[in-house]
Amino acid sequence: MGEFARTSHHVIGSVTDSQCIVCHDQSTHMAGTVRLIDYDNPGSSIAFSDALSAEAFCLGCHDSDGADGNFVPFEDGGVAVNVAGTWGASHHKSAGQTCLDCHENNHGSEKRKLLSPADTPATSPSLTEEEEGFCYTCHGAGGPASKNIEVDFALLSHHNVAYADQSADGGRVECTDCHNPHAGNHQKPLIDPDEPHLVWTGNEVDFCLRCHDGAPPAGVIFPSTSPGTGYDKSRFSSSTHGLSGSVSCGDCHKAHGSNRESLKTMRYEQSDQVSYSGGGAQYLLCWQCHRENVVVGNEARNAFGTLHDKHVKEKRAPCIECHDPHSGYDSGESGLISFVYPDKHGWNFDLNVSGTTYNLSTAYQDTGTNT
Structure with a gap:
């Protein structure tokens, strides 16, 4: 045959x-x-x-x-x-799906893993038909699944599951790096990226750090534009945010895609010279937890007094100029200060990327006697 x-x-x-x-x-x-x-x-x-x-x-x-x-x-x-x-116990089983809904021919298929339709090879331009495109058959526009996942991956920032994105910058992650179609359900939709046959039972932070720890599982590749070993956030767990127990990755980031950079859930300006307006729309993400008036408003009362107000409003410096929400430069720094200290000056950017020459138009410099 x-x-x-x-x-x-x-x-x-x-x-x-x-x-x-x-x-x-x-x-x-x-x-x-x-x-x-x-x-x-x-x-x-x-x-x-x-x-x-x-x-x-x-x-x-x-x-x-x-x-x-x-x-x-x-x-x-x-x-x-x-x-x-x-x-x-899987959702696919409870939804009435069976083996032949995804693997229609037990003899053979022109796609990997006996995927359907068996007689259609996954060749250009249909390479995705055995990867994310296969999932979109149900989890896309007009599909029987309750949620359209395909639309999320068309947003401004997203994980690189699309073949076109992977070809463009070298980054790569597939649906099955996070999900097992034979195991996932509403209560436990994820797998252990390091042990794909196991359902994930841990918390969200530990799950994300399976890849974002500088040593992702085999097959997961970070884009060529990512710094260092690739968005390594392993220090988050020991940071002020991480130790609080009340901040998780999903509070600030979408899982699949977002219309804001870095999969952010809300606006969070990171560029210099941001004009601050009343209501704090520029840093709406921060104000979900931090009271705007206490940090930069009339009620400002913190370790820096009114200096937050001066830097953010008068000098138009974004929060990330001094703070890294994932961890401080010093692991014991409760304020998440991310300064590096060459020549007793502090600024927040990676010298491995930018070189050792700083630009005063794009970085703050601290020349005080206690720096």
């Missing part, structure tokens, strides 16, 4: 009778109904009449028995992946 010559397939090499009867029961072969061997119930078979009946057959191999290595169905020696262990 030509299906076994496709890009992904169950049988490796030549198709022999011994390979066929691994799946197909021959006892009533002439009766007109395809019957499949039920490996969880020796001596029994499953009449293949609809997608749901095929699910029971698939899980007969793709369970703990199949994954323990004691059962090797085909001559290539491949061991089945345990899907049954998480499938029963």
Whole structure:
């Protein structure tokens, strides 16, 4: 059969009778109904009449028995992946999806992992049909899923799941780096990026730091434009924000995409010479937790007195000029001050990127005696 010559397939090499009867029961072969061997119930078979009946057959191999290595169905020696262990509690299962909704042909597919439609190769310009484009079939405009995820990845800033984005700057992350379609549900939609077969049971910060720790899992690549090892935020957990227990990544960042830079949920200006207006729209993200009047207004009362007001309003310096919301330069700095101190001057930018010559039009300089 030509299906076994496709890009992904169950049988490796030549198709022999011994390979066929691994799946197909021959006892009533002439009766007109395809019957499949039920490996969880020796001596029994499953009449293949609809997608749901095929699910029971698939899980007969793709369970703990199949994954323990004691059962090797085909001559290539491949061991089945345990899907049954998480499938029963998954959202896809509860929504009525079955194996054949995503893997329509058990013999072979022109896409990886037997994905549907099996007879359409994922070649340019349809490379995404076996990656994010495949997910968008349901999780896109007009799809049966309750949420349109595709629209999020078309926003100004987003994780690089799109093939075009990956080709442009080298950054790469796929839907399956965060989600397992065989396991995720509404309560636990994520996986452990370091152990993709495990459902994530930890908190949001620790999940994000699985990639944003300077040592992302294999396959996750940060864009060539990212600083250092790639958006390393591993110091957040020991920062004032992290230790507070009340600030999580999702308070400031969207997971998939945002119309603001760096996936931000609200406006947070980072450029110099920002004219500050009443109401603080320029730093709306900060004011979700910090009281504007206490920091820069008439009620200003903090370690710097009215100096916040002077810098933000008069000198038009953005918050990030002095503060890094993820961590301070000194891990013990409760104010998240991110100064570096070459030649007893402080400014907030990465010398590895900018070089050692600072520009007074773009950076603040602290020349006081206590710097």
